[in-house]
Amino acid sequence: MEQLDQIVPLLAATIRVAVPLILAGIAGLFSERSGVVDVGLEGKMLAGAFAAAAVASITGSVWLGLLAAIGVAGVLGILHGFVCITQRGDQVVSGVAVNILISGLTMTLGLAWFEQGGQTPPLPASARFGVVVLPFSETIGQIPGIGRFYTEVLGGQNILVYPTFALVPLAWWVLGSTRFGLRIRAVGESPAAVDTAGISVVRLRYAAVLIAGALCGVAGAYISTAQGAGFVRDMTGGRGFLALAALVLGKWRPWPTLFGCLLFAALDAVAIRLQGVVLPGIGAVPVEFVQTIPYIMTIILLAGFVGRAIPPKASGLPYVKDR
Amino acid sequence: MNKLLPAAVLAAAVAGVAATAPARADSIKPAILFDMGGKFDKGFNEGVYNGSQIFSKQTGIKIHEFEVQNEGQREQTLRKFAKAGDDPVLAIGFAQADGLTVVAKEYPKTKFGIIDMVVDLPNVHSFVFKEQEGSYLAGMLAAMATTTKKVGFVGGMDIPLISKFACGYVQGVKAVDPSIAVYQNMTGTTPSAWNDPVRGGELAKSQMERGADVVYAAAGATGLGVLQAVSDAGKLAIGVDSDQNYLHPGHMLTSMVKRVDVATQDFLTDAKAGKFTGGLSALGLKEGGVDVAFDKDNAAIVKPEWKAKVEAAKKDIIAGKIAVHNYMDDNKCPVS
Numbered sequence: 001m002e003q004l005d006q007i008v009p010l011l012a013a014t015i016r017v018a019v020p021l022i023l024a025g026i027a028g029l030f031s032e033r034s035g036v037v038d039v040g041l042e043g044k045m046l047a048g049a050f051a052a053a054a055v056a057s058i059t060g061s062v063w064l065g066l067l068a069a070i071g072v073a074g075v076l077g078i079l080h081g082f083v084c085i086t087q088r089g090d091q092v093v094s095g096v097a098v099n100i101l102i103s104g105l106t107m108t109l110g111l112a113w114f115e116q117g118g119q120t121p122p123l124p125a126s127a128r129f130g131v132v133v134l135p136f137s138e139t140i141g142q143i144p145g146i147g148r149f150y151t152e153v154l155g156g157q158n159i160l161v162y163p164t165f166a167l168v169p170l171a172w173w174v175l176g177s178t179r180f181g182l183r184i185r186a187v188g189e190s191p192a193a194v195d196t197a198g199i200s201v202v203r204l205r206y207a208a209v210l211i212a213g214a215l216c217g218v219a220g221a222y223i224s225t226a227q228g229a230g231f232v233r234d235m236t237g238g239r240g241f242l243a244l245a246a247l248v249l250g251k252w253r254p255w256p257t258l259f260g261c262l263l264f265a266a267l268d269a270v271a272i273r274l275q276g277v278v279l280p281g282i283g284a285v286p287v288e289f290v291q292t293i294p295y296i297m298t299i300i301l302l303a304g305f306v307g308r309a310i311p312p313k314a315s316g317l318p319y320v321k322d323r
Numbered sequence: 324m325n326k327l328l329p330a331a332v333l334a335a336a337v338a339g340v341a342a343t344a345p346a347r348a349d350s351i352k353p354a355i356l357f358d359m360g361g362k363f364d365k366g367f368n369e370g371v372y373n374g375s376q377i378f379s380k381q382t383g384i385k386i387h388e389f390e391v392q393n394e395g396q397r398e399q400t401l402r403k404f405a406k407a408g409d410d411p412v413l414a415i416g417f418a419q420a421d422g423l424t425v426v427a428k429e430y431p432k433t434k435f436g437i438i439d440m441v442v443d444l445p446n447v448h449s450f451v452f453k454e455q456e457g458s459y460l461a462g463m464l465a466a467m468a469t470t471t472k473k474v475g476f477v478g479g480m481d482i483p484l485i486s487k488f489a490c491g492y493v494q495g496v497k498a499v500d501p502s503i504a505v506y507q508n509m510t511g512t513t514p515s516a517w518n519d520p521v522r523g524g525e526l527a528k529s530q531m532e533r534g535a536d537v538v539y540a541a542a543g544a545t546g547l548g549v550l551q552a553v554s555d556a557g558k559l560a561i562g563v564d565s566d567q568n569y570l571h572p573g574h575m576l577t578s579m580v581k582r583v584d585v586a587t588q589d590f591l592t593d594a595k596a597g598k599f600t601g602g603l604s605a606l607g608l609k610e611g612g613v614d615v616a617f618d619k620d621n622a623a624i625v626k627p628e629w630k631a632k633v634e635a636a637k638k639d640i641i642a643g644k645i646a647v648h649n650y651m652d653d654n655k656c657p658v659s
Contacts, residue, residue, distance in 0.1 A: 009532040013525060107392070117361030117368070117390070122547065122570060125555075227521045229551045232544045233361070237519045272529045275508050287481045287509045 004145060010269050011153045016227065018265035019164045020045065020236075023219035024243035025250070025257045026171050027212040031077075033175060033252060034208030035188040035314040036084050039095035040076070042240025043102035044213055048073040048220020050106040053120040053231035054113065056127040062225050065127070069217035076102070077213020078206065085205045088318035099240075107233055120224075120231040129159050129226035158226045160218070167215075172254040184208055188312035191319040201319045216240075245298050251309045267294045351595050354387035354409035355587075356400055358416030359514055360543045361390050366564035367543065367583060371415050371438065373565075374584030378591045386591075394514070398422030405430040411594040413438070413587065417484055418514070423447065434599045436590045438583055439484065445601045450586040453607030454484075455491030455647045456640055457579040458539070460608075460615045460633050461561050462495020464577050465537040467629045468559055472503045475530035477523055477549045479542035480516040481509035483651050488541040488563070488579070490656035491647055497658050498636075498645075505659070506530045510545050520548025527552040527560075537561065537576055550575070559624065568620035576624055578616040585611065609641045 024041045031038040048069035056065030076098055083094040110118035134140075134155030141151040175181035183204055187194045191201045223239070224231045246260030271290040278284050302309060355375055362372040368390075375386050387409055389400045397414075401422050404412045411434040414423050420440040427435045427444045434446055441449040465474045476492055478485040493505050508526040510516040523545035527538050531553070538553045539561035540546035546563060547570070553560035554574035562568065562578035586606060593599050606612020615633065617625060639645040648657050 009529070013528065017525065104392075115363065116365075117363030119361075119363065119365075119544070122551070223521055227524060228548055230520075230547070232520050232547065233518050234515065235518065235520060237515060237522065269525075269529075272508065272526055288512050291511060 004148065006273075008148045008152050010266070010273070011149075012156065013269035013272070014262060014266040015153065015157060015161060016265075017268050018261050019158070019161055020219040020222050020227075020239050021243045021246060021261035021264060022164050022168065022258060023215050023222065024240050025246045025261050026167055026254065027215035027219070028244055028247045029171060029175075029252060029254060029257055030184065030208045030215070031212035032247065032315055033188045033312055034184045034205045035191060035312055035317065035319070036081065036205055036209055037091040037095065037316045038080065038209070038212055039092055039241075039244065040080055040098035041095075041212075041216055041243055042236055042238065043095075043099035044073040044076050044216035045220040045223065045240050046099075046106060046234065046236045047076055047102045048217035049224035049228075049235055050102075050110065050120070050220070050231045051217070052221035053123065053224040053228075054110075056123055056225050057114075057120045057230070060124075060127050062123075062127050062129055065225050066218065066221045069221040070214045071217070073217030073220060074210055074213040077209040077211075077216070080213075081206050081209035084318060085202055085209070088320065091316050091318075103234055106231070110231065110233075118231075118233045123225060123229045127225070128229055129222070131156055132159050132162070158222070160222050160226050164218075164222075168254050168258045175254065180207075185312075187319075188314050191314050195319070195321065205319075242294065248309050248311075249298060249301055252312060263297070264294050267297060351384065351411065351591075352387070352409045353384065353411055353413070353591055353594065354389075354404040355413045356397070356404065356415060356419065357388065357390045358418060359391050359393075360517055362388065364544055365547065365567060365570070366562075367439075367581070368415055370565045370581065370583035371413075371587045374587030375591065377584070378588050382595065384595070394418075398425055401426040401435075402429065405433045410434055411436060411590065411599060413590055415583075416440070417482070434594055438586060441603055447601055448590065448599065449603045450583075450590070451603065451605050452581050452583075452586075452612050453605060453647075453649070454488050454579070454581065454613060455494070455649050456608045457581070457613030457615060458488045458491030458541075459495035459498070459640070459645075459647045460637060461539055461577060461579045462492040462497075463499050463633055463636055464495075464615065464625070464629060465492070465539060465559075465561060466496040466499035466503050467626075467632065468576055468624070469503060469535075469537050471534045471536045472500070473506065473534040473536065474503060475506045475527065475535035475538035476508070477526045477530070477538060477540045477542055477546070478507070478509040479511075479545050480514060481512050483654055485509065485541055486654075486656065487650040488539075490650040490658075492539055493656065493658050494647055495636075499632075504534075506533060506535055507659075510542055517543035517545055519545050520551070523548035524552035528556070531556055531558055539563070539579070541579075562616075566616040566618065568616055568618055572620040573623065575621050577621055580614050580616050582606070582612050582614070607640075608637055 028038050051072040052065035052069035055068040056062045083089040084091045107118040137151045141147040187204045195201050249260035250257030274285050357368045360368045362368045413436040417440040423442050427447050436448045438450045476489050527549040537559045540549035541563045550560045554571035559576040561576050564581050567578045568575040
């Protein structure tokens with residue numbers, strides 16, 4: 001029973017922490033499978049977080065905040081697309097530019113609008129996403145073991161958690177079985193072939209970066225209006241890069257990417273609980289070590305356990321029609 | 324810190340002789356360099372800002388301000404201030420010490436101040452706070468308020484200064500009831516640890532899962548996430564630096580206030596009156612530099628007998644009957 005007391009909160013924390021990683025990971029999946037490298041996930045998430053918190057605080061409506069986040073991050077996706085697809089610029093440079101731009105812009109706008117040092121005002125409970133209590137929690141919660149799992153891991157989660165987990169099979173189905181998804185994948189492997197078949201490479205890639213932007217917006221809104229209660233400077237804290245690592249770890253496939261995100265989230269949840277714990281023979285675990293665990297794991301896993309991670313063939317290459 | 328005191332006093336004496344360049348009253352051009360949290364961080368920097376605003380209103384003197392956005396700007400901005408003839412220049416935060424040491428040597432005639440760190444130069448006045456004393460009182464309150472005999476502490480960046488808060492807190496808890504467990508977490512080891520409310524919230528949740536029902540946050544903007552998570556869970560939180568009780572009325576046990584506003588005002592007023600001296604001010608309960616906040620937002624939570632006990636302990640600390648260990652003296656905490 002005591003083990004259950006530790007496992008249930010650990011699973012619940014894993015899911016909470018994994019949500020923005022999964023959203024950003026699937027965002028990166030769409031963009032990169034279409035051949036557009038996206039290191040700007042972090043920046044788009046941050047923009048989404050700011051937009052959501054700002055709009056929610058002004059209007060008092062968390063749903064309008066979510067819409068604003070999707071809109072702003074979507075526009076940034078299009079901007080990234082304009083640089084990479086239309087102007088054929090360097091995709092990594094464009095992504096980094098988005099990250100730097102947003103880090104500064106959110107602060108500047110925040111200062112100008114709210115005059116609270118770049119923060120948005122703290123959001124009341126009514127302007128945040130709430131927690132879902134599953135039906136029959138009262139009765140099922142009585143069952144030992146399964147009951148706690150039902151009320152605290154499956155239920156008791158934020159309302160945005162459920163669509164996020166539904167997104168993974170959806171992405172899997174879209175990319176694996178629909179005409180649109182197959183074309184996205186084709187355009188990331190061999191854009192010339194797609195072009196020859198008379199399908200617009202440019203249009204497909206724009207659609208992909210727009211989807212990526214919108215999903216990043218949701219991830220940002222989750223961070224500032226579900227997990228948090230307002231925007232704080234650089235509050236995404238590298239989660240976009242972690243999602244990118246999960247994407248590479250998952251070899252640009254939906255299910256393995258989900259696994260990567262859950263792995264990182266679980267490591268983080270364990271890490272938080274490991275801090276200051278005295279292990280027999282080793283002593284207290286230092287904060288530094290605990291913090292590096294996810295990165296060490298990425299290197300170890302990429303170095304041998306999951307095999308080579310090969311990106312889509314045309315990834316990073318702007319498409320130029322033969323003249 | 325106390326080991327530095329004789330040296331600092333000596334330095335102050337020397338400075339008294341050497342650096343009495345006649346400061347013309349009413350003609351000062353003060354400048355303040357805020358640290359990364361920004362001047363509206365609802366805590367440390369905001370306290371300084373409030374103090375400087377009171378000074379501005381009273382005297383009509385405008386204050387140059389700059390908010391650091393990245394590490395590289397600290398030294399650069401201090402130099403820019405000094406070069407532009409700003410005097411006195413007040414640097415906020417422990418992280419400014421390295422930059423200030425360099426710039427204060429380059430501009431020996433400019434008067435500098437630093438809050439939260441000691442820079443031992445004749446033209447620098449250092450303000451440090453005895454956070455361990457205020458945290459001790461916060462710890463006592465936590466120990467009296469907990470029903471689970473488990474309390475938590477969430478720190479920002481893992482630096483000795485934050486361990487000083489933690490150590491004072493633990494001492495206060497154990498003074499009331501040695502059997503109470505204290506869970507301690509640090510958010511990270513880089514300056515971004517001051518700006519991650521989501522991670523702060525997760526840390527607080529992990530402590531509450533283990534049974535903690537009072538959590539003390541000393542973590543800058545990260546702490547806002549801690550207070551939020553604790554208040555969402557219906558438990559009690561302790562704020563830091565400024566009086567943060569108003570953020571979640573009914574869920575804030577107290578705030579450990581550091582009167583950086585008073586230090587800022589004193590520094591500016593002294594400079595204006597031509598009374599600037601180098602040296603060190605260590606502000607504790609006795610000097611009114613730290614305290615725990617009692618106001619309308621926590622009046623319903625704090626029982627009169629708790630308050631009486633805290634007031635008694637405060638008197639004993641001031642009288643020297645209770646000695647609160649300072650973590651930064653030896654980088655060790657006697658209790659954990």
